[in-house]
Every structure is written in C-alpha cells, then in structure tokens.
Amino acid sequence: MNKHSIDDRITALAPMPEHLDQEWANATLARILADEPSPKSRWRAPRRLTTIAVAGILTVGTGAAVAAATMDDPIDVVKDTLLDFYEEPNTSGNDVGTIHDPQLVAKVERSNGHVFGVWIATTSSGEICDAQTVSDSTWDGVGAPAPSDLEYGCAPHIVDPTDPGKIIRRERPDQVGGFFFREGGDTILYGISPYSDAVAVRVEGPGVDRTLPLRADSLGYGAALPEATGMDSLKLTFLDSAGKVVGSRTAYGSQYLG
Numbered sequence: 001m002n003k004h005s006i007d008d009r010i011t012a013l014a015p016m017p018e019h020l021d022q023e024w025a026n027a028t029l030a031r032i033l034a035d036e037p038s039p040k041s042r043w044r045a046p047r048r049l050t051t052i053a054v055a056g057i058l059t060v061g062t063g064a065a066v067a068a069a070t071m072d073d074p075i076d077v078v079k080d081t082l083l084d085f086y087e088e089p090n091t092s093g094n095d096v097g098t099i100h101d102p103q104l105v106a107k108v109e110r111s112n113g114h115v116f117g118v119w120i121a122t123t124s125s126g127e128i129c130d131a132q133t134v135s136d137s138t139w140d141g142v143g144a145p146a147p148s149d150l151e152y153g154c155a156p157h158i159v160d161p162t163d164p165g166k167i168i169r170r171e172r173p174d175q176v177g178g179f180f181f182r183e184g185g186d187t188i189l190y191g192i193s194p195y196s197d198a199v200a201v202r203v204e205g206p207g208v209d210r211t212l213p214l215r216a217d218s219l220g221y222g223a224a225l226p227e228a229t230g231m232d233s234l235k236l237t238f239l240d241s242a243g244k245v246v247g248s249r250t251a252y253g254s255q256y257l258g
Contacts, residue, residue, distance in 0.1 A: 072143045074143075074145065075101060075103075075104070075119070076144070077145065077146075077147060077150075078102040078119045078121070078150070078152070079099065079101060080147075081150055081152055082099050082102070082121055082129050082131065082154075083099060085152055085153065086099060086154075095125070096123040096124075096125050096127040096129065096154050097123045097125035097127070098123060098124040099121050099123050099129060100121055100122050100123065100124070101121065102120060102121040102129075102131065103120055103121070103215075103217055103218035104117070104119055104215065104218060105119060105120055105176065105177065105190060105191070105192060105215070105218050105220030105221075105222065106118055106190040106215075106220050106221060106222025106223075108222045108223060108224050109141070109224060110182075110186050110188075110224065111185055111186050111226070113140070114137060114138055114139060114140060115133070115139050115140055116132070116137075116188060116222075117132065117133045117139065117141070117145060118130065118132040118176075118177075118190055118220075118222070119132070120173050120176055120220075122173065123154070126171065127154050127156065127170075128154065128170050128171070128172070128173060128175070128176065129152070129154040130152065130153070130176055131150045131152035132150065132151055132152075133145050133149050133150060133151075134150070134151055135182060137149035137150075155170060156169060156170060157169055157170065158170045158175060161175070161177060161178035161179075161191070161251060162249055162251070163252075164252050164254065172194070173192045173218070173219075174191065174192045174193060174194035174219075176192055177189075177190045177192060177220075177222075177251075178190075178191065178251055178252070178254060179225075179231075179233070179234050179253050179254070180254055181229065181230075181253060185229075186224055187224065187225045187226055187228050187229040188222065188224055188225070189203060189221075189223055189228070189234065189251065190220070190223075191220070191222070191236075192218060192219050192220050192221075193214050193219040193220075193238050194238075194249070195219075195238045195246045195247045196219065197246055198214055198219070198238035198239060198240055198246050198247070199213065199214055199239065199240060199241050200214055200238070200239045201214065201238050202237040202238075202239060203223070203225070203234055203236060204234065204235045204237070205231050205233070206231065207228075208227050208228050208231070208234060210223065210225070211239075228253075231253055233250050233251060233253060234250070234251045234253075235248065235250055236248060236249050236250070236251055
C-alpha cells in the first residue's frame with residue numbers, strides 16, 4: 001500500500017469538524033458580558049492580543065510589530081503604524097484591503113496635561129481601523145505621538161457602545177467611541193456623529209450640559225468630562241447648523257485601561 005492510500009484512509013476515517021455557529025457564538029459572548037455586575041467593572045484587555053473592541057476601544061490581533069515611523073505628521077505616523085500592523089501575520093489587519101488615510105476623531109487634554117488622541121481609517125473592504133494614544137503616553141498634542149504610544153488595530157467586532165450587553169460587527173465609523181472612565185482618573189467622551197448634517201452634539205446628564213463642535217472632516221467630537229465621573233450614561237443630541245435636532249443616542253459609561 002502506498003503512502004497516498006494511507007493518507008486517504010486516515011482522511012476518510014477522521015471526524016468531520018463541527019461548524020461554528022457564529023450567531024450562537026456572538027449571542028453567547030453577549031450573554032457572558034451581560035452577566036458582569038456592571039459595564040463599568042474594571043478589566044484589563046491584553047494589549048495587541050484580542051480581536052474584539054469594547055465600546056470602540058481599540059484592540060488588535062496577535063503579532064503586531066512596533067512601527068518605525070519618525071514623521072512629524074500624526075496622520076503619517078498612524079497610517080505607517082497601521083500599514084506595518086497590516087503586514088504582520090495573524091492580526092486583525094490582515095485581509096482588510098487598502099487602508100485609506102486616517103482621520104483625526106478627537107484630541108482631548110487629560111488631567112496630567114498630556115493629550116488623548118484617537119484616529120480612524122477606513123479600508124477598501126469596508127473594515128474600520130483605529131488608533132489611540134495609551135494612558136501613559138506623554139504626547140502633548142504637538143507634532144506626532146511615538147508609534148510606541150499607540151494602541152491600534154482593525155477589530156471586526158465590538159461591544160455596542162449604546163448597549164453594553166450586545167456584540168455587534170463594526171461596519172461604520174460612528175460605531176467608534178463611547179463614554180469612558182480612563183485610567184488615571186480621566187473621564188472622556190469621544191465619538192463620531194452618525195448624522196452627516198450635524199455640526200454639534202449636546203451632551204447631557206445630571207450636572208452635565210455641554211455642547212461640543214463636530215470636526216468638519218471626520219464628524220468626530222471629544223471632551224474630558226470630570227463632572228460625569230461615575231455616571232451610568234449620557235444623552236447625546238446632534239444638532240444641525242440651525243440648531244435643529246437631527247438625532248440622538250445614549251452613551252453608556254465603561255471603565256477601561258488603555
């Protein structure tokens with residue numbers, strides 16, 4: 001009996017692998033997350049190891065390399081970092097197609113005087129990649145952050161920022177962001193308007209009433225909200241140039257270490 005015959009018999013006798021029901025997997029993961037005592041419960045996601053983003057928080061696949069970008073333009077640094085990540089094996093950046101130029105979503109001054117920055121980049125396959133500065137970054141908002149100060153990736157699934165018990169596929173830029181209690185005592189809100197005709201967003205909650213401008217390019221917004229620390233949720237109302245309401249949503253608070 002030749003080798004090919006043996007291989008054929010082994011293959012024929014091997015059990016067929018069970019098909020993974022993706023809807024069941026997503027629903028099960030959502031139920032597990034819903035069983036947590038609070039969406040604000042403290043947890044630590046391994047840097048550059050997972051493929052699900054929590055409420056738009058950036059997470060990435062395994063094997064990400066540190067980019068060697070030295071440019072002074074943040075957009076160039078972010079794109080170079082994502083491209084290096086894209087070329088590494090076994091990452092969430094694989095097979096996402098061409099990565100388009102990143103856009104700045106928000107720059108938020110933190111309580112320590114440094115700046116939290118977040119960028120998004122769409123791809124030709126419809127995926128959304130993003131990058132943000134980590135909590136121990138010393139970037140002051142001038143020039144570009146160091147690649148080592150960035151968390152980045154193209155996570156295909158996220159915890160819904162408007163429903164902490166639900167897992168959704170990230171398909172639109174406005175799914176990036178949320179209302180976060182950040183390590184070091186900062187409370188930060190950032191995101192992207194789902195309404196193209198909006199120019200501002202009103203943020204409301206007990207003791208909170210602010211109106212934030214939207215960026216003209218990315219429709220992004222962001223602010224530090226120390227008065228909202230510990231709150232469960234904030235109401236976001238999007239306004240057009242005449243001050244008319246074009247839509248609203250609720251952002252739920254989540255604690256993360258970034």
